[in-house]
Amino acid sequence: MTTPGSGTRSGDIAPEQAALLARIHQLAANATRLRQTNHTTGPRTTPSTQLLERIAAIDRDRDLTEIAARAQGVPANWVDLARRLGHTGRAWSDDQLLPTPRSVTGRRSARRVLDDTRELAEMAAITVVREHLLSTAGITGEPDPVAAQQFRRNMQALWTRAAATATSIRMDRTERADAFEAATRDVDTHVERYRHLSLDDLDAQWRTYTTPTIADGVRRSLKSLRRTDRTATSSSRDAEIEQPPTPDALLERARRTLDTTSTEHTRAGAEIDAAVTDAIPGVPTHGWDTSTDVRDSEPASAQHQAHPEAGPDP
Structure with missing residues (x-):
């Protein structure tokens, strides 16, 4: 297990x-x-x-x-x-991909900031790869705009809580940098993993983040945060300190990562083709078909005439 x-x-x-x-x-x-x-x-x-x-x-x-x-x-x-x-009538099997379990953090802590920013990184990667797979499948536009709108609300809510919690617990610059850099690195990891999934599997992952309960839970925790921080005052130093990466910034990072990864794989494939062509000159790689026996693809008459009878031996 x-x-x-x-x-x-x-x-x-x-x-x-x-x-x-x-x-x-x-x-x-x-x-x-x-x-x-x-x-x-x-x-x-x-x-x-x-x-x-x-x-x-x-x-x-x-x-x-x-x-x-x-x-x-x-x-x-x-x-x-x-x-x-x-x-929705979709099948269930042992091969069903399960979404990443959402963390449940009950206290204001650096762990909550890290969890929220990392969840944002995963949501950004899922969004970008899903858009790519939809486009590849010939689907233009968002098939479920209502769910997509809730997804965006949830991203904004998580970002708001991460920023508010970081300020509330007085995270210093080093702690913030470590947490935010970890989230940004996670974008690359998630893009690489998710781009290999089928559209159905990825859509199932995406929909786990479209439930209104995410934003509702964030709003409740923010109300609690405001009640306990009524006496807290913000300074100019707090305003200048680094904030979590925004949803837009993470989405842009995911798009760059996907573009770079796709380009690298395309280039690697072209380099392999070129290397094989150099090793076996005169045989075009696009003409290879290892799945078919050449003899089976020839007409029967051609096979029999490959070595024509020259008549009886003298």
Whole structure:
């Protein structure tokens, strides 16, 4: 079993946690199918009391299963993913990629600043790589603008909390520089990892950051922060001190990293082709086909005539 983190799949986690997620997904899918069954019978059809009670029972079972999952340490965004895929009719398997567990920090600390800025770095990388994959798939524009808008709100909320917390706990310049540089480096790491995912897997990761509960949680913590800091005063020195990298700055970093990485891979491929061509002159690399036996691709007549009969030996 691997430690939960980025790149974790449902088959990698503890079996009891995997079973709970699979059940959440199945119950969500069952309830959705029952609702759709009623819709297909006609738009004016009133669902029976028995059907409504059955759907309600399934939803209650799912709610209890979600509570049990969280009690066993299953991250909330894993639970959200299983429920959402069930509702949307997407399959669930041991190969399902799970999002990076969101940290839960209850105190004002340097750890909270680091967690928030690193989460921003991951969100920036996911956004940029997802845009690239959508474009590659021929999808122009944002398929879900409402979710995208909430994603941006969540990024801004996390940045606001990181900046406010850093000021509240009086992080010095060295601590700030270490935290912010770590987040910036994380952008490169996340871009390299996410660019190898399929669009479906990456979209599932992206949607874990589109829930309004992220911004709601940040607002609650900021209210608490303001209540405890009413007597605190800011100085010109505080205003001049370095702030966390903004969402726009992290997004721009992710775009540069993706462009650089793509260019390097393209250049490396061209250099390999050139090296092979130099080693075997006269054989164009674009004409190679190692998956097909040359003899199988020739007409039968050509194969028989490769060594024509010269007639009987004299």
